[in-house]
Amino acid sequence: MKFYPSALFNVFIIAVTGLSSCKSDRNLPDGTPADKADFSRYIAIGNSLTAGSADKGLYLEGQQNSYPEILAAQMKTVGGGSFSTPFFSAGQENGSGYLLLKGLSTDGIPQLEEVKTNLAVRGEITIPGIGKVSLLTKYQGPLNNYGVPSIRLADVTSTGFGNVNEYFERLLPGNPPSNKISYMDFVTEKPFTFFTCWLGSNDVLQYAATGGASKELFPTDKANFDKLYNLVAEKLTSKGAKGVIATIPDITKSAFFTAFTYSSLLKRIQLSAPQIKDLYIQTGDTQVRAATPEDLFTLSLGAANVLGKLNAQGLPYGLHPGNPIENHFVLDKSEVVVVKEYTDAYNTTIKGVAKARNLALYDAFSDLNEAAGTEGITENGIKFTGAFITGNLFSLDGVHLTPRGYAHIANRIIKVINEKYQSNIPLTDVSKFRAIKTR
16 A cells, blocks of 8 residues: 655655755755756656667667656646657668567467668777677767666766667767767766666666576676665765656566466477477576476577477477577576576665655566566556567567557656655556557
8 A cells, every 4th residue: 555645744844854954956946845856857867668679679669659758748748848869860760670560370479570671870880809889870969868778787887888889879979989978977967857767677687688698697796786776876866856766677577588488388389299298498507407387488489489490410499308498598497586686686775775865766676567467457448468469568579668568657657756746747648659569
C-alpha cells in the first residue's frame, strides 16, 4: 500500500526545510518551494532505454516515442519547457538500423527482417586497443535527451568514451580521437531544473545478454557501482535540481530470456523427434551437461534457428553432448545467480541514493517484473505481459520496449513525480502508441 502524506504534513516539512536546510536551490526560479519540481529545463540521463532504442537499433520512430519524449510532452501541459532529442534526420531516419516483423513461420517462429537502408552512418574509424568504431551522422542543436546506448556507469567519468561509443560521439562537436569530455561533464554543462536518471542496466545486462561468455563484461564491482552512482547523484543534485532515479530491470524476466524456454525448445524438437529427452549446453566454466529449466536461453538462439542442425561429424546441435548449445546462447543457472545477485545489489544502492538525496524513485525492477508476469498489467484497456510479439511490452529484440511500453514507463514515472513533488502532470494514453514493429 502506498502512503500519501497529508497536506498538513507537507506544510510542516516545507517549513522545517526552509528553516534548517542550507542546500542550494540555484536551479529553481525565485519563489519556487524547495520541495516542488520545476520542469522548465528537464534533461534525461541514461542508456538505450532512455534514448528510445527498440527492435535491436536506434532509429527515428523509436526516438520520437522514447519515454523522455512522452514525459516531456506531458510536462509541457503544466508549464514544462521545450525538450530536444538528437533525432536522426529525414533520409537517415533508420539510424543504426533495426528489425521488423515479416510474419510467422508455419511452426510459429517469428520471421524478422533487418532494415539496412537510410542509415545515419557516416563512416568508421579504427581506435587502437578498441578496433573499428562506426561513426554516425553528427547531431547539432539543443539537447535534453542524453540517452546513450551501451553506456555503463564506469563510462560516465571516462574522458575517452566519446571516441569509442558512436552514440555519444555523434553528440560531441569533435571527432575521434580528439574528444576529451566525460559524459557527466557533458550532460551537466548547461543548467537544468529537473532530471530523470536511468543508468546502471548495462553494468549487468551486457554480461547476461552474451550468456556470461565474456569475462570482460562481468558485472561492475558492487562497491565501484555504489561509488559511481553516488558520484552521479551528487553531480545531478549539486545545484538543487529535483529528479527521478530508476532501479534496474530484471533482465532474466525480459522476452530476451523467456521467448524460448527449456520446455518450449524441447517440445519443438520432440514434435519431429519424440525420442529426444535432453538439450545439451556448454556452461560458463566450459563444462558440457544436460540443460535444466533453471538455465535460460537467449532470443538469439531461437532467432538463429540452429537447434538440431548437424555439424561436420553428423551430430545435431544442442541434442548431443558432442555438439552442445554454445555458452553465448545460454545463461546457465549459476550465471543466473550472478545476474540476480548483482542486480539486487545495484538496486539497493539506487534505493539508498533516492532516500539519501530525497529524490523520487521509479522502481522499474518491480514494475517490469509485474508487467512481464503471467497476469501482466492492464492500463487503459491495454494488457501488458512479457510475451514476445504479443505482449505489447517488449520490442523485437526482447530487451528494449515498444512505443506502447515506453508510454507505460512514462506514466509510471509521472505517478512518482506527482506523488513526490505534489505535481499534477497528466498521464498519457498508452492506447495511442503502437506495439510491435511491422511493415
